[in-house]
Amino acid sequence: MTNILEVQNLAKNYGDFQAVKGVSFNIEEGEIFSLLGPNGAGKTTTISMLSTLYTPTSGEAVIGGHSVTKDPMAVRGVIGVVPQDLALYEDLTARENLIFWGQMYNLSGKSLNMRVDEVLEQIGLTDKAKNRVKTFSGGMKRRVNIGVGLLHKPRLLFMDEPTVGIDPQSRRAILDTVKDLNKQGMTLLYTTHYMEEAEELSNRVGIIDHGELIALGTQKELTQQVGQAETLILHIGENDDSEALAKSLKGIQGVQQAEAVDHEVSIVCAEAEDVLAAVVTKANERGIKIRSIDIREPNLEAVFLHLTGRALRD
Amino acid sequence: MLKTFLIGIKDLRLAFRDRAALILMLAAPFVLTLGLGLVTGRFSGSNNSGLSDIPVIIVNLDNDQLGDALADVFTSVELADLMEPAIGSDPEAARQLIDEDEAAAVVIIPEGFTQSIIPQQSAVAAELVKIEVYANPSRPTGAGIVKAIVDEFLSRVEEGRVSGSVSILQLVLSGRITPAQAQVAGAAMTERLQTNTTDSALAITINSSTADGEEVKFDILAYLAPGMALMFLMYTVSYGGRSILAEKTQGTLPRLLVSPTSSTQILGGKIFGIFLTGSAQMLILIGASSLFFQLKWGDPMGVIILVLAAVFGATGWGMFVTAVARTPAQVANVGMSIMLIFGILGGSFVSLDQMPPAIQAFSKITPNAWALDGFTTLALGGTLTNLSAPITALLSMGMILFLVSVLLFGKKNLVQK
Numbered sequence: 001m002t003n004i005l006e007v008q009n010l011a012k013n014y015g016d017f018q019a020v021k022g023v024s025f026n027i028e029e030g031e032i033f034s035l036l037g038p039n040g041a042g043k044t045t046t047i048s049m050l051s052t053l054y055t056p057t058s059g060e061a062v063i064g065g066h067s068v069t070k071d072p073m074a075v076r077g078v079i080g081v082v083p084q085d086l087a088l089y090e091d092l093t094a095r096e097n098l099i100f101w102g103q104m105y106n107l108s109g110k111s112l113n114m115r116v117d118e119v120l121e122q123i124g125l126t127d128k129a130k131n132r133v134k135t136f137s138g139g140m141k142r143r144v145n146i147g148v149g150l151l152h153k154p155r156l157l158f159m160d161e162p163t164v165g166i167d168p169q170s171r172r173a174i175l176d177t178v179k180d181l182n183k184q185g186m187t188l189l190y191t192t193h194y195m196e197e198a199e200e201l202s203n204r205v206g207i208i209d210h211g212e213l214i215a216l217g218t219q220k221e222l223t224q225q226v227g228q229a230e231t232l233i234l235h236i237g238e239n240d241d242s243e244a245l246a247k248s249l250k251g252i253q254g255v256q257q258a259e260a261v262d263h264e265v266s267i268v269c270a271e272a273e274d275v276l277a278a279v280v281t282k283a284n285e286r287g288i289k290i291r292s293i294d295i296r297e298p299n300l301e302a303v304f305l306h307l308t309g310r311a312l313r314d
Numbered sequence: 315m316l317k318t319f320l321i322g323i324k325d326l327r328l329a330f331r332d333r334a335a336l337i338l339m340l341a342a343p344f345v346l347t348l349g350l351g352l353v354t355g356r357f358s359g360s361n362n363s364g365l366s367d368i369p370v371i372i373v374n375l376d377n378d379q380l381g382d383a384l385a386d387v388f389t390s391v392e393l394a395d396l397m398e399p400a401i402g403s404d405p406e407a408a409r410q411l412i413d414e415d416e417a418a419a420v421v422i423i424p425e426g427f428t429q430s431i432i433p434q435q436s437a438v439a440a441e442l443v444k445i446e447v448y449a450n451p452s453r454p455t456g457a458g459i460v461k462a463i464v465d466e467f468l469s470r471v472e473e474g475r476v477s478g479s480v481s482i483l484q485l486v487l488s489g490r491i492t493p494a495q496a497q498v499a500g501a502a503m504t505e506r507l508q509t510n511t512t513d514s515a516l517a518i519t520i521n522s523s524t525a526d527g528e529e530v531k532f533d534i535l536a537y538l539a540p541g542m543a544l545m546f547l548m549y550t551v552s553y554g555g556r557s558i559l560a561e562k563t564q565g566t567l568p569r570l571l572v573s574p575t576s577s578t579q580i581l582g583g584k585i586f587g588i589f590l591t592g593s594a595q596m597l598i599l600i601g602a603s604s605l606f607f608q609l610k611w612g613d614p615m616g617v618i619i620l621v622l623a624a625v626f627g628a629t630g631w632g633m634f635v636t637a638v639a640r641t642p643a644q645v646a647n648v649g650m651s652i653m654l655i656f657g658i659l660g661g662s663f664v665s666l667d668q669m670p671p672a673i674q675a676f677s678k679i680t681p682n683a684w685a686l687d688g689f690t691t692l693a694l695g696g697t698l699t700n701l702s703a704p705i706t707a708l709l710s711m712g713m714i715l716f717l718v719s720v721l722l723f724g725k726k727n728l729v730q731k
Contacts, residue, residue: 076574077574085564
């Protein structure tokens with residue numbers, strides 16, 4: 001497989017603040033690569049540099065054989081971008097939006113009209129094509145937002161957290177669209193802070209935190225980094241002190257990590273069965289009522305917790 | 315170039331789909347023009363132009379038939395309300411008064427003017443001498459009216475002189491009169507010519523200089539309608555400028571910047587969009603006032619060129635405000651203030667002639683003042699050739715403001731939210 005994207009020590013500083021600290025990775029043609037990290041990790045800044053919107057402070061990226069710093073116009077012809085926030089003209093109809101953006105990607109005439117029809121079909125808005133975008137639901141707007149990025153059939157599509165703030169049904173539709181696009185041969189760089197999305201979609205995942213790429217590989221490769229560890233999730237009452245419980249659980253033999261997130265406590269351990277009784281006892285001693293317990297196989301959440309000492313949603 | 319055009323068309327479409335913008339762009343100036351027309355009696359037939367007592371100095375060095383006739387026009391009863399004439403004898407002293415802003419214009423009728431038009435029998439054909447109208451640039455409307463009256467007078471004189479000469483020549487050639495009788499016929503025609511040029515209707519009914527010779531009256535709406543349209547044009551250009559920052563906020567500008575479209579094409583398209591929207595607004599208002607108020611704006615070519623120049627100058631201001639402001643809300647607030655200030659300074663409410671000299675001089679920074687000057691000239695029968703000053707000023711204003719704005723935009727990060 002050839003690399004469609006090669007990133008070398010890419011960095012972006014804003015004054016003294018280092019938003020991205022020299023990340024390096026490649027994306028092979030035909031794969032879905034996810035950048036997974038919490039809000040503010042540097043995902044959007046990385047995509048903004050790769051899409052030629054921001055100039056890197058240092059480092060280089062080559063997309064489809066073109067340098068993002070030396071030949072940005074050529075790069076823009078190769079990539080498609082679906083930004084995190086909606087970037088549409090709400091007073092134009094869905095069709096008018098797609099026509100306009102298609103023209104900006106050098107499409108015209110019959111081929112433009114045909115392509116707009118195809119994309120409308122693909123995003124399931126053919127019957128709403130003549131409605132103004134401002135009359136659409138959030139999910140429908142998201143679909144048009146994605147449709148704009150598909151118009152010129154880019155070889156590499158950047159999708160920056162496309163499911164933020166939408167209903168589960170629309171989220172499901174978007175994830176299915178991503179998989180369909182990949183089946184059709186499109187390469188995707190997908191950023192998210194939802195571990196489940198990265199797990200469902202990606203061939204490979206890069207975990208980014210505080211501007212650094214702290215792990216990179218397939219899901220299997222990443223979970224192996226935390227050994228055979230399992231994760232216990234304790235769901236406790238709203239008025240109970242999850243922070244204090246997490247602290248007390250760290251002293252239990254066999255517990256590798258314990259972190260509180262809202263009304264949950266995540267416990268990473270080699271074998272859940274070995275620590276379960278001690279965990280319940282500790283909770284009882286503190287007068288904390290456990291509502292339910294989940295036992296999860298090693299996953300990206302556990303990897304992130306293992307690498308950073310924090311939960312992904314912190 | 316094509317993308318610049320497409321971005322401009324997109325912005326035009328968006329502007330005309332914004333109901334709030336449409337109210338301020340089209341409905342407000344139309345209704346205000348209607349209201350001011352009612353207040354000034356335009357629709358009740360009282361024909362109160364709002365212009366009165368224009369100070370003018372007449373220096374008649376000719377002291378012959380036609381010179382006296384022209385002086386009589388300015389001192390006639392019919393123009394008593396419109397003009398406030400003063401008689402002078404020293405051209406230099408009169409020019410000095412204009413420089414000191416004591417009057418709107420001085421009309422200097424040179425010695426031998428009548429002789430140059432109607433040579434006496436014994437005289438050899440005299441060299442043509444010209445009447446000078448020394449205009450006060452800070453009182454463009456008043457000076458324009460004086461100039462229009464003089465132009466009309468000269469137009470009638472020339473018309474009479476040519477038709478008289480041709481008629482007498484034809485009579486002599488056809489043998490109907492003898493060369494000796496031609497002198498008598500010439501004298502009779504001179505008398506008629508003099509009568510013609512002192513026609514009382516002259517000053518308030520000015521011949522259009524268009525080929526069809528249609529007569530137009532000075533109409534107060536010809537001052538009010540462009541005044542209102544120009545004031546709300548400033549709203550439109552600030553609305554357009556605001557859209558640049560709004561596109562940044564709503565993410566469409568960054569999206570454009572990651573498409574294969576250069577930043578020059580994008581900025582050019584945004585400017586073109588403002589220009590298109592402003593031009594469309596002005597032309598719709600002109601069309602509507604022509605249709606509903608029977609307002610005659612004057613030479614169509616002159617009107618179109620002046621509209622384009624005025625929108626160009628105003629667009630420069632819109633870009634400048636956008637380049638200085640940080641948020642769309644700031645552009646909206648500053649734009650609304652500029653609309654009102656320029657409206658007042660530019661003469662949209664009160665004729666500049668009635669303002670203090672300092673305000674009149676300061677008004678020249680506004681596209682409103684220059685464009686209103688041009689529209690008044692056209693309404694008084696002027697043509698494109700009479701618009702060189704306002705058009706040059708408006709184009710220069712636009713160019714300077716564009717250059718400053720581009721420099722400011724260069725220092726501004728339009729990419730990051």
